[in-house]
Amino acid sequence: MTDIFIFGASGFARETADVAISNGYTPVFVIRDEGGSDDLSDFGGVIAEPELSRQSGADCAIGIADVSIRRRIVDTFGPAFQFPALIHPLASFGHRQREVAEASEGTIICAGARFESRITLGRFGVFNLNSTICHDSIVDDFCHIAPGANLSGYVHLHEGVWVGTGAAINQGSPEAHRQIGRNTMIGSGAVVVQDCDADSVYVGVPARKRA
Ligand SMILES: CC(C)(COP(=O)(O)OP(=O)(O)OC[C@H]1O[C@@H](n2cnc3c(N)ncnc32)[C@H](O)[C@@H]1OP(=O)(O)O)[C@@H](O)C(=O)NCCC(=O)NCCS
Structure with a gap:
């Protein structure tokens, strides 16, 4: 299964992971600081946002509902990553x-x-x-x-x-x-x-x- 990097670590991130799994992906959650996430061990891995730069070109999804944060992620990571439907x-x-x-x-x-x-x-x-x-x-x-x-x-x-x-x-x-x-x-x-x-x-x- 291919990894997909999901921004966020709360309820909507897990909903997004559910959709990603149903599309054949393995979810890896991307968090902004290593301290603040839910226990996501039942879903997949977790990495801190700076580590994502090593995965350039990979598939990503935004598991955060807030529209302003969604825009920031697209502005920052859109050029180097793929965001499939x-x-x-x-x-x-x-x-x-x-x-x-x-x-x-x-x-x-x-x-x-x-x-x-x-x-x-x-x-x-x-x-x-x-x-x-x-x-x-x-x-x-x-x-x-x-x-x-x-x-x-x-x-x-x-x-x-x-x-x-x-x-x-x-x-x-x-x-x-x-x-x-x-x-x-x-x-x-x-x-x-x-x-x-x-x-x-x-x-x-x-x-x-x-x-
Ligand atoms: C409308 C909404 C954005 C307002 O949020 P808020 O600004 O934090 O509002 P508050 O909770 O402080 O409530 C302010 C007033 O609006 C009323 N109010 C809040 N949401 C309301 C709603 N959906 N319908 C009618 N009145 C509402 C509150 O009763 C309160 O009234 P009061 O001043 O007479 O006591 C929010 O309540 C809402 O409906 N969000 C959508 C939630 C949602 O769909 N979540 C999906 C997650 S996937």
Whole structure:
């Protein structure tokens, strides 16, 4: 089995490792300081971040949810390493969507995620357990769709959007996608019925911008 170097050492790193194992990899966790990680001996090895330079060209994945940390890792390690899309075998795809997902650098798709048709994906997305992405939606770079969140058709998530656990985003239309602005966070359980501004937090049913 080929090693894959997974940044992070917490719960999401282990979820990422689970997807990597299902793709035939042996996970090796990459931590920033040697003191701070969980016991990961049941999953694979652990190395400190500076040691990674010896593995130039190797496959990597980002097992950290925080969008700003994800961006830092890509800026620092993107030029010298590979970040293949990791797709759990229990994810499912509509017509030609698997090819779209496979071409999406650094994207992690967990068990139960479902992609319908004519979806456009950026790079380094996270599609967590049982999330659903309906037809004609656009998901830009570094978005995170938490477990059980649902995007209806014609939704456009701009870069760095986080959609919380169990949230729903109502559909846009062929003329006007439902727009969720850059770096906005949709709280768990929210139901979004209008476009959302950038750099904001929306919560509730219907979702309202938090002051
Ligand atoms: C919306 C969210 C980002 C707010 O986080 P925060 O800024 O730390 O907010 P706090 O926990 O300090 O709560 C602030 C207020 O918002 C309310 N609130 C927090 N999350 C809420 C939610 N999802 N829906 C409705 N209200 C919420 C709190 O009750 C609190 O209200 P109060 O001021 O009347 O007491 C966060 O609660 C959330 O939903 N994150 C997504 C979690 C998730 O999906 N995790 C997935 C892991 S894979």
